[in-house]
Amino acid sequence: MSRIYEEHRSGNYERRGMISIDELKELANGNVRSLASHLLPNGRENCGFWEVGSIAGEKGQSLKVNLTGNNRGLWTDFSAAKGSPGYSGNLIQLTAHVMFGGDVGDAIRYLKSWLGIDDMDPERLAKVKARAVQQARDHAKEAAKEREKKRARAHQLFLSGVPIPGTPAEAYLCERGIDLRGAGMAAPGSLRFHPEVWCAEVHRKLPAMLAAIVGLDGRHLGTHRTYLRADGRDKAQLGEAKKALGNFKSGFIPLWKGAQRCSMKDLKPGTRIYASEGIEDGLSVALVRRPERIIAAVSLSNIGNLDLADRCPLYILGQRDEKLQAIEALEAAVARHQEAGREVFLVTPPEGFKDYNAPIDRRGKGRVRDGK
Numbered sequence: 001m002s003r004i005y006e007e008h009r010s011g012n013y014e015r016r017g018m019i020s021i022d023e024l025k026e027l028a029n030g031n032v033r034s035l036a037s038h039l040l041p042n043g044r045e046n047c048g049f050w051e052v053g054s055i056a057g058e059k060g061q062s063l064k065v066n067l068t069g070n071n072r073g074l075w076t077d078f079s080a081a082k083g084s085p086g087y088s089g090n091l092i093q094l095t096a097h098v099m100f101g102g103d104v105g106d107a108i109r110y111l112k113s114w115l116g117i118d119d120m121d122p123e124r125l126a127k128v129k130a131r132a133v134q135q136a137r138d139h140a141k142e143a144a145k146e147r148e149k150k151r152a153r154a155h156q157l158f159l160s161g162v163p164i165p166g167t168p169a170e171a172y173l174c175e176r177g178i179d180l181r182g183a184g185m186a187a188p189g190s191l192r193f194h195p196e197v198w199c200a201e202v203h204r205k206l207p208a209m210l211a212a213i214v215g216l217d218g219r220h221l222g223t224h225r226t227y228l229r230a231d232g233r234d235k236a237q238l239g240e241a242k243k244a245l246g247n248f249k250s251g252f253i254p255l256w257k258g259a260q261r262c263s264m265k266d267l268k269p270g271t272r273i274y275a276s277e278g279i280e281d282g283l284s285v286a287l288v289r290r291p292e293r294i295i296a297a298v299s300l301s302n303i304g305n306l307d308l309a310d311r312c313p314l315y316i317l318g319q320r321d322e323k324l325q326a327i328e329a330l331e332a333a334v335a336r337h338q339e340a341g342r343e344v345f346l347v348t349p350p351e352g353f354k355d356y357n358a359p360i361d362r363r364g365k366g367r368v369r370d371g372k
Helices: 003-010 021-029 032-039 093-100 102-114 122-159 166-177 278-289 300-305 324-339
Strands: 044-047 049-050 062-064 075-077 191-199 206-215 220-227 242-246 253-256 273-276 293-296 314-317 342-347
Touching: 021 032, 021 102, 021 122, 032 049, 032 062, 032 093, 032 102, 062 220, 093 191, 122 191, 122 206, 122 220, 122 242, 166 191, 166 206, 191 220, 206 242, 206 253, 206 300, 273 278, 278 293, 278 314, 300 324, 314 324
Parallel strands: 273 293, 273 314, 314 342
Antiparallel strands: 044 049, 049 062, 062 075, 191 206, 206 220, 220 242, 253 293
16 A cells, blocks of 8 residues: 555645545545546446446446445446455545556545646645535535435335235245244234335336335334245346345344334343344244344345344354355454444354255255255
């Protein structure tokens, strides 16, 4: 990492009367359309993104730069390896990769020149810094409005669904071996079914199982969608059959409340909370054990963000996943909750099965054979 970037990040430049790294990012974000087209002239604007093939600049749509909203200025190159230096970042990093082989120091110098802030008198510097502060405030307000708009859309989508008994969503769960009615269990109120939910991947509506993502106090934060085949026998054949609408960070899907019919924040101290990554794993455990409280975290990366009741131990329903990224994400989640003073336990599925749903899955998927 360059000396210039380190000084910007540590604040040395700001103390010397210069533009800080955060101010530079905000000024670049304020000019994101012009900068994106300047760096990647072969791209085109589409649905709020500047799209191009990759950081090499060829025509295509794998690299997307956010032009509006909460993520304005952030980019992702979906043709790059996930987690690699050229996979995603901010506009300073995009400039570094496109023009300087990843050198952030050169990118900072270039952006300051491109923005016209590399040689300023104190009075003009103060005005530019004030503009950056105001842009940041305006961006924060815009982002908050966008988050609330998405949350409201997500809530409305969930409310437009129907309870799952007798629907393809129930058929889907039964194919996974999760026969709630057969086990004398009521379907969670957090699950619903909708016959026509828009799917951006195929540009048409598909049936979907809907799940409410809520916060510690029970407030609806987002809606998870599992797109299904028309008969509900399996997930729809998509690149991503599961998607979330709204901001689900720190939120969870309530699956089993046990004897305490209360929100998460009102759980008695000592109540065991079991957290799975997905809905199917959590419901599979509920069928067999029916512990005190079961939730689904929506994604592995969100387990560490979960906002849970105080003084309640967390039992993470893990999977037998040998991918380094999954192992690191799980270790980070455990560490985060332990640092907050919570007891954390990791429990794994039976030997020979990838996850907790695999032993009862009627499709015969998820079994580990020959060490695979």
